[in-house]
Amino acid sequence: MTLCALLLLLCGCSSGDRFREVAIEEPYAHKVDSVLSLMTLEEKIGQLNQYTGNYQATGPVIDDTTKIEQIKKGRVGSMLNIKGAHQTRELQEYAMQSRLRIPLLFGLDVIHGMRTIYPIPLGEAASFDLDLIRRTAAGAAREAAAQGVHWTFAPMMDISRDARWGRVMEGAGEDTWYGTHVAQARVEGFQGKSLADVSTVMACAKHFAAYGACIAGKDYNTVDMSLLTLHEIYLPPFRAAVASGAASFMNSFNDLNGIPATGNTYLQRQLLKGDWAFNGVTVSDWGSIGEMVAHGYVPDLQEAARAAILAGCDMDMESRAYVSGLQELVEKGEVPEAYVDDAVRRILLKKFQLGLFDDPFRYCDPEREAQTVLCDSLRMLAREAGKKSVVLLKNDNAALPLKDFKGKIALIGALADSKVDMRGSWANEGIVEEMVTVREGLEARYGKSNVIYADGYDLETNRLQLPQALNAARRADIIVVAVGERYFHSGEAKSKADISIPKEHQELVSALKGTGKKVVTLLMGGRPMIFDEAAAHSDAVLLTWWLGTEAGNAITDVLSGDYNPSGKLPMTFPAHIGQIPIYYNYKSTGRPESKQRGYTCCYQDIDFEPAYPFGYGLSYTTFEIDAPTLEKREWGLDEEVVVKTTVRNTGSCAGKETVQLYLRDLVGSVTRPVKELRGFRQVFLQPGEETEVSFTLGKDELGFYNADLEYVVEPGTFCVMCGPDSKNVKSAEFELVP
Numbered sequence: 166m167t168l169c170a171l172l173l174l175l176c177g178c179s180s181g182d183r184f185r186e187v188a189i190e191e192p193y194a195h196k197v198d199s200v201l202s203l204m205t206l207e208e209k210i211g212q213l214n215q216y217t218g219n220y221q222a223t224g225p226v227i228d229d230t231t232k233i234e235q236i237k238k239g240r241v242g243s244m245l246n247i248k249g250a251h252q253t254r255e256l257q258e259y260a261m262q263s264r265l266r267i268p269l270l271f272g273l274d275v276i277h278g279m280r281t282i283y284p285i286p287l288g289e290a291a292s293f294d295l296d297l298i299r300r301t302a303a304g305a306a307r308e309a310a311a312q313g314v315h316w317t318f319a320p321m322m323d324i325s326r327d328a329r330w331g332r333v334m335e336g337a338g339e340d341t342w343y344g345t346h347v348a349q350a351r352v353e354g355f356q357g358k359s360l361a362d363v364s365t366v367m368a369c370a371k372h373f374a375a376y377g378a379c380i381a382g383k384d385y386n387t388v389d390m391s392l393l394t395l396h397e398i399y400l401p402p403f404r405a406a407v408a409s410g411a412a413s414f415m416n417s418f419n420d421l422n423g424i425p426a427t428g429n430t431y432l433q434r435q436l437l438k439g440d441w442a443f444n445g446v447t448v449s450d451w452g453s454i455g456e457m458v459a460h461g462y463v464p465d466l467q468e469a470a471r472a473a474i475l476a477g478c479d480m481d482m483e484s485r486a487y488v489s490g491l492q493e494l495v496e497k498g499e500v501p502e503a504y505v506d507d508a509v510r511r512i513l514l515k516k517f518q519l520g521l522f523d524d525p526f527r528y529c530d531p532e533r534e535a536q537t538v539l540c541d542s543l544r545m546l547a548r549e550a551g552k553k554s555v556v557l558l559k560n561d562n563a564a565l566p567l568k569d570f571k572g573k574i575a576l577i578g579a580l581a582d583s584k585v586d587m588r589g590s591w592a593n594e595g596i597v598e599e600m601v602t603v604r605e606g607l608e609a610r611y612g613k614s615n616v617i618y619a620d621g622y623d624l625e626t627n628r629l630q631l632p633q634a635l636n637a638a639r640r641a642d643i644i645v646v647a648v649g650e651r652y653f654h655s656g657e658a659k660s661k662a663d664i665s666i667p668k669e670h671q672e673l674v675s676a677l678k679g680t681g682k683k684v685v686t687l688l689m690g691g692r693p694m695i696f697d698e699a700a701a702h703s704d705a706v707l708l709t710w711w712l713g714t715e716a717g718n719a720i721t722d723v724l725s726g727d728y729n730p731s732g733k734l735p736m737t738f739p740a741h742i743g744q745i746p747i748y749y750n751y752k753s754t755g756r757p758e759s760k761q762r763g764y765t766c767c768y769q770d771i772d773f774e775p776a777y778p779f780g781y782g783l784s785y786t787t788f789e790i791d792a793p794t795l796e797k798r799e800w801g802l803d804e805e806v807v808v809k810t811t812v813r814n815t816g817s818c819a820g821k822e823t824v825q826l827y828l829r830d831l832v833g834s835v836t837r838p839v840k841e842l843r844g845f846r847q848v849f850l851q852p853g854e855e856t857e858v859s860f861t862l863g864k865d866e867l868g869f870y871n872a873d874l875e876y877v878v879e880p881g882t883f884c885v886m887c888g889p890d891s892k893n894v895k896s897a898e899f900e901l902v903p
């Protein structure tokens with residue numbers, strides 16, 4: 166026995182490693198403990214073991230034909246990559262053959278829909294509509310639960326300021342405050358009011374933590390950051406997820422300041438299970454326990470198991486570290502059994518809360534499955550989410566909408582008719598044939614004979630097919646061209662050094678512009694992209710992301726003006742790759758950036774302005790937002806500050822504006838960003854109509870983490886800004902006084 170293990174035992178399992186047993190309330194405490202008391206050590210460790218099923222692989226698969234036998238022996242607590250009422254029933258029946266008949270938990274990456282696919286999460290975040298975001302998560306949960314799934318590995322709440330990182334498509338973008346609200350909405354949507362409701366699933370706050378800050382945007386890369394930045398920028402969505410009752414957390418792959426997240430005691434024991442009193446389950450990421458060997462943090466798989474369980478990782482996803490090494494560690498006294506018990510209690514609690522001990526098959530109902538999947542109401546929801554996620558980036562001379570358009574439309578670009586691309590990344594449960602393409606959407610709205618389609622380029626190679634494209638363009642009255650990324654260019658392990666769209670796509674847009682006709686560009690992709698040449702040669706640009714099942718109809722709703730676009734960018738779009746990481750809430754520096762350059766915080770060779778700022782997005786109408794007003798200049802530290810502004814529709818059609826409020830604390834005991842989003846309101850106004858919008862700023866909006874990592878509100882002068890995006894703002898000042 167090592168000295169460390171001896172100390173652990175002597176001190177009742179907590180030699181400064183912050184072990185704190187989960188607090189379980191009745192009636193569950195009694196039930197959980199009575200099951201636990203019946204379990205052998207091997208059965209306990211079995212509960213901590215999660216294997217992938219065969220239906221799909223979302224990580225490197227280990228060949229193993231013994232899984233079913235292991236389930237029957239009670240050596241498996243959970244399976245991932247399993248779906249369907251029949252398949253889940255079959256596996257659950259094996260679990261019912263084990264000695265204690267403890268049901269399996271089935272997990273799956275339900276990232277933006279199950280069978281009905283909604284916009285990719287980054288796209289949906291552009292809606293700035295938290296109610297919608299909650300409803301799509303609830304819709305996804307309903308379908309997933311009907312297909313036998315108890316647990317989604319979502320939402321991903323990693324803040325990221327680096328568009329090279331392929332996983333930005335899975336999150337809510339660069340802003341912590343907005344990302345926190347989106348994370349909460351998604352958790353609430355997935356879990357509903359109670360896990361006992363058979364149309365809800367357990368949510369999983371991932372990836373804990375700071376995965377989005379991987380150096381140079383390379384997936385899985387090291388993260389090195391101050392604790393201040395960790396607490397201020399990266400942790401708030403996770404903390405809020407605990408407050409929203411998230412049932413589980415997933416560790417991240419990265420090393421954080423020298424310690425891999427999966428073996429990180431500070432993250433899991435001190436913060437999550439300690440300070441934040443989280444009573445759910447922590448699961449490793451795929452193989453991330455074993456990967457601590459490659460990190461150079463532990464010498465072998467058994468030591469990896471020890472590091473992970475001591476640090477607070479309850480379930481082992483596909484490392485086989487717990488199932489192979491933990492028993493010996495406990496028997497030798499090197500890991501206190503109390504650690505294993507605590508992890509098991511957390512997992513059993515969830516199984517009780519889901520009602521699986523009462524009826525292990527309650528999620529396996531083929532009739533409910535058939536009635537729920539791809540039902541009309543979910544398809545309608547997908548269309549609503551799709552149109553609300555589109556962002557209008559440019560609209561010169563009111564090129565759009567194609568309201569009562571009677572002419573011919575040249576629809577060019579193979580992406581416009583690619584079903585698999587409409588579905589987007591991380592959406593394998595959506596059936597490709599069920600996706601509606603832009604071509605189908607336009608043909609349905611304007612008539613087949615009025616849409617002249619041409620591929621324009623080869624989808625696989627991007628080789629241009631110019632003669633065919635120009636021929637279609639010449640026969641039409643307006644050109645709609647689809648350009649951008651393929652769906653598999655963003656997502657896990659999809660980092661890119663160059664986020665420009667293919668040069669052939671840019672050339673295509675320029676060539677089409679050469680016909681003299683109006684060019685409307687549909688920009689597709691899962692991250693901020695650089696598309697300057699295409700933008701310059703377009704009359705209008707719609708950012709359409711990957712919108713899912715109803716993509717083509719949703720895009721047509723926007724093109725036609727049946728829906729007036731209202732999306733806003735949740736991430737800054739850089740003008741140049743060299744600007745990355747670029748984000749709106751940067752700090753001032755001692756030599757703030759200046760157009761004159763000189764000895765300032767600038768580049769010699771490129772501008773510092775992005776192509777499109779955070780929060781940006783146009784409408785077919787125009788809005789004016791007044792400077793903010795406050796009824797007094799001085800406010801007490803404990804008071805809630807009320808800020809008002811007026812917004813009016815100055816254009817000619819009805820539309821929705823997202824009024825954004827930004828704040829700057831001018832002087833702080835630690836320096837503060839030049840602006841931070843602290844509120845937004847969506848208003849729908851008829852032409853000429855105006856309305857007053859009011860914001861209340863309390864501690865959550867006015868405070869920050871000081872150098873001692875305490876959340877404080879400091880007296881002093883604040884600048885409050887209101888506008889339609891993070892750049893075009895009008896401001897006022899107020900004082901907070903002690």
Ligand code: NOJ
Pocket residue numbers: 223224245274318371450451657
């Ligand atoms: C690895 C990914 O990082 C994680 O997000 C996902 O949930 C697991 N694989 C399971 O598929």
